[in-house]
Structures are given as structure tokens and as C-alpha cells.
Amino acid sequence: MIGRGGVITGYGIGLPDKVVTNDDLSLTLDTNDAWIRERTGIRERRIGGTTSGLAIEAGLAALKKAGRRPDEIDAVILATTTPDQIVPGTSATVQDGIGITGGAFDVNAACSGFVYALTVAHGMIAIGAERLLVIGAETLSKITDWDERSVSILVGDGAGAVVLEAVDGPGQLMSYKLGADGSLRHLLKCDHGGYLYMNGKEIFRKAVAVVVESAQQAIAEAGLTPDQIDLVVPHQANLRIISAACQRLGIPEEKAVVVIDRYGNTSSASIPLALADALDTDRLQAGQHVLLTGFGGGMTWASAVLKWGG
Numbered sequence: 138m139i140g141r142g143g144v145i146t147g148y149g150i151g152l153p154d155k156v157v158t159n160d161d162l163s164l165t166l167d168t169n170d171a172w173i174r175e176r177t178g179i180r181e182r183r184i185g186g187t188t189s190g191l192a193i194e195a196g197l198a199a200l201k202k203a204g205r206r207p208d209e210i211d212a213v214i215l216a217t218t219t220p221d222q223i224v225p226g227t228s229a230t231v232q233d234g235i236g237i238t239g240g241a242f243d244v245n246a247a248c249s250g251f252v253y254a255l256t257v258a259h260g261m262i263a264i265g266a267e268r269l270l271v272i273g274a275e276t277l278s279k280i281t282d283w284d285e286r287s288v289s290i291l292v293g294d295g296a297g298a299v300v301l302e303a304v305d306g307p308g309q310l311m312s313y314k315l316g317a318d319g320s321l322r323h324l325l326k327c328d329h330g331g332y333l334y335m336n337g338k339e340i341f342r343k344a345v346a347v348v349v350e351s352a353q354q355a356i357a358e359a360g361l362t363p364d365q366i367d368l369v370v371p372h373q374a375n376l377r378i379i380s381a382a383c384q385r386l387g388i389p390e391e392k393a394v395v396v397i398d399r400y401g402n403t404s405s406a407s408i409p410l411a412l413a414d415a416l417d418t419d420r421l422q423a424g425q426h427v428l429l430t431g432f433g434g435g436m437t438w439a440s441a442v443l444k445w446g447g
């Protein structure tokens with residue numbers, strides 16, 4: 138697709154130590170483990186820390202794996218919808234904390250943020266960047282009303298990062314599809330000083346449709362058919378959404394990476410957390426095709442097909 142491409146050379150994660158199980162939540166909320174597991178696939182989530190702190194942990198781990206020093210990074214791109222402050226961007230804290238000498242900026246496309254950020258990073262590489270650190274990090278717990286059961290059972294905190302390096306030739310990114318429908322922004326929102334609100338049923342319906350459509354477009358644009366996708370790394374919002382999307386795409390569910398059981402919905406951190414899990418468990422080999430696909434507030438959605446290795 139492009140003459141100068143990007144290759145992921147390192148990855149890392151950052152997670153709070155504190156594990157909150159469904160049983161823990163049912164101590165203070167009118168809910169129970171069976172309901173949460175059946176409706177969402179979530180068993181437990183990690184809660185705590187700051188967005189910058191988790192991002193720094195993930196970023197340092199990714200740099201270590203890539204064998205790169207912070208001063209070799211041209212820019213850190215942080216996908217987050219839960220910044221530590223409104224101003225400055227949380228990427229500034231991350232840049233300083235890691236010791237990166239290059240640029241820093243935030244991307245907010247809610248839960249689609251990591252795929253948006255990774256796509257932007259590939260664009261920067263196409264016009265000359267050598268090495269970028271792309272991070273998805275969130276502390277959704279900070280904007281959650283813990284006295285209300287509809288949203289609090291879903292969310293978790295965490296971060297995932299990748300180092301993207303330039304290569305001559307096409308690199309890993311075969312295709313991408315970024316989308317948004319701002320007329321649906323009322324379905325999932327958090328006003329200044331408020332709590333996260335979502336219309337779960339409407340989001341569910343729309344999510345499956347946009348994930349399937351954008352994934353089909355990205356797969357076709359990559360010159361592939363769904364049976365040639367070896368691994369799906371989906372946004373982790375609900376196991377039933379992942380299942381329904383795989384079914385409609387005609388991709389066996391076993392090819393989807395699932396970490397929602399352990400981490401809940403970590404918004405823009407969920408795709409890099411799932412990617413790291415797949416790599417740690419040797420589920421992704423050179424030459425295989427991986428589909429990243431997500432959706433979130435805005436509504437936004439994003440799918441990308443990568444050819445692993447390079």
C-alpha cells in the first residue's frame with residue numbers, strides 16, 4: 138500500500154495490581170457473578186493507577202522488548218479517553234516519564250483509539266518518522282459511578298504499547314478502515330466532572346454492525362477473504378459482541394483473542410492488551426494475517442489488517 142512501512146518490533150503492558158472480581162462488586166451492588174459472566178464474559182478487572190503511570194509501564198516494557206532507548210523514539214502517540222488532566226495531554230507526562238526526547242500527542246477516539254493511533258503512526262512513518270511509541274492507556278474507573286451497576290461491572294484500567302519502526306517496503310499494515318458517526322455520540326458519553334453513561338443495548342446493536350462492515354472492508358482492501366484471517370484482535374467490550382461479530386464475518390470464534398475475562402473493558406487499552414496476550418502465548422507467527430477491530434464512543438470504529446513479521 139505504501140513505499141515505506143511500519144513494523145511492530147516490541148510490545149508491553151501495564152496493569153494495576155488490584156484485582157476486583159465480580160463477587161467483590163456484588164458486595165456493594167445488586168448484581169452477581171453469574172449475570173456478569175453470562176452477559177459480558179467478564180470475571181474480574183484491574184482497578185487503580187493513573188493513565189500516565191500505566192502508559193509509562195507499558196511503554197517502557199515495549200521499548201525493552203524492541204531493544205530501543207527512549208531517545209530513539211520520534212514521538213509517543215497516546216490513545217486515551219481518560220486523560221489525567223484536560224491540559225496538557227497525558228502523552229506529555231508519558232514522554233517525560235519515559236525520557237523520550239521526541240514529540241508527544243494524545244488521540245481520543247474512545248475505544249477505537251488504539252487502531253486510530255496505530256494508523257496515524259503508519260502515516261507518520263510513510264512521511265519520514267523512524268520509530269514511534271504507540272500506547273493505549275485508560276483509567277475508566279475514574280469516571281465510573283461505583284454505586285450504579287450498569288456501567289461499573291464492565292470497566293477496567295490498564296495499558297498496552299507497541300514500538301513501530303520504519304522499514305523499506307510495505308511493512309505490516311495491509312489496509313485500514315476508520316469510521317465515525319457523530320450523530321450517535323449520545324449513546325456513550327461522559328460530561329466534564331460527570332460519570333460514564335452508556336446505552337448498552339443500542340451500542341451492542343450498532344457495534345456488531347460497524348465492526349462487521351469495517352472489518353469486511355479492510356479484509357477486502359487487503360486483497361484477502363475472511364478465511365485468510367489467522368487471528369482477530371477485537372476490542373474487548375462484551376464477549377457476546379466478539380462472538381456475534383466473528384459469526385457474521387464467517388471467522389471461527391477460536392481465532393479471536395479474549396482477555397475481557399481478566400481485564401474487563403479497558404477502552405483504548407483493550408486491543409494492545411489482547412495483542413500482547415496473543416504474542417505472549419505464541420498465537421501469532423510471521424506471515425500470518427491479523428485483524429484488529431474496535432468500536433466505541435462517538436461512535437467511532439476502526440479495523441486494520443496487518444501481515445505479521447517483516
Ligand code: COA
Binds near residue numbers: 167335338340434
Ligand atoms: N447485574 C444484574 N442484573 C442487571 C445488571 C447487573 N449488573 N445490569 C442490568 N441488569 C438487569 C436489568 O435491570 C434487566 O432486568 P429486567 O429484565 O428485570 O428489566 C436485565 O438485567 C437485562 O438487562 P439488559 O440491559 O437488557 O441486559 P443486556 O443483555 O443488554 O446486557 C450490557 C447489558 C450492558 C452488558 C450489554 O447491553 C452490553 O454489553 N452492551 C454493549 C456495551 C458496550 O459495548 N459498551 C462499551 C462500548 S465501547
